[in-house]
Amino acid sequence: MDDAAPSDAEKVPVTIITGFLGAGKTTLVNHILKGDHGMIIAVIENEFGAVSIDDALVGENMKEKEDVITMDNGCVCCTVRGDLVRALLTLKDRPKKFDHIIIETTGLADPAPVAFTFFINPEIADAFRIDSILCLADAKHIALHLEEEKADGAVNEAVSQVAFADRILLNKIDLVSAEQLQDVVDTIHSINAVADVIQTTNSVVDLTRILGVSSFSIEKTLEVDPEFLDEEDSLKAVEGVSAGNETAKKKIKKKRHDLTGVSSVGILAEGELDFTAVNTFMMKLLQVIVFRVEQSVPVS
Structure with missing residues (x-):
């Protein structure tokens, strides 16, 4: 006889933090790590660029540096999904x-x-469960991101992040009327x-509202x-829907995650x-379309 599947209580809860660039995700992670909750927490950081800054910022608040795993060779929802599986299995x-x-x-x-x-992955499904999908939304800029027009059939990431969340932290409310x-x-x-929808400033929130x-x-x-x-997940996701939920299965549509024209540049000096000189360079850089700039620069 096969062993019974692990119950949710036996699985490690996972919080997936999403949100458009600059919404305050890393600030929230650091707030969680510094919280008085007594939990042992591991962090998986995904960086779009090859030069990672956020993992260093998060690592400063970790009791053990090896509890931070960084995936920095692409977007976690497409090119590094295999890396996510490996990271989770490493923690397991x-x-x-x-x-x-x-x-x-x-x-x-x-x-x-x-x-x-x-x-999709049985080993992951037996060891972990999603506790929450938490979206950070920048109160000042989220409307612009939500209204951005995309090519036909492509995902608007900001809309997807809001639509798929079960908790939304509306951050930076001090910047709007x-x-x-x-x-x-x-x-x-x-x-x-x-x-x-939880309204916040500086990503500060009662942790009992977002963890567990x-x-x-x-x-x-x-x-x-x-x-x-997307097409791949539409086929596989049906396996994750209960047999009686035929309506949800029929509603699944196919979207592509299109990052055409989006690239990252890392400079190490x-x-x-x-x-x-740095200030002049940055002013020229901001004359073109830039989604996000992160820097850690010792200057003289």
């Missing part, structure tokens, strides 16, 4: 047992394929009417908005840099 096989795992995706990630990794804030809340509710909440439901998500699945 460690002697240390973790109470919780946090996955911080790149700001360009579509969360749907990431979530289905936990249903009360009227603007209400407009943003209304826009978010028009995309996702069931997610709990067991708020993710794959069936509810597919029924609410099943469009954010030894020693101190001239502040004036």
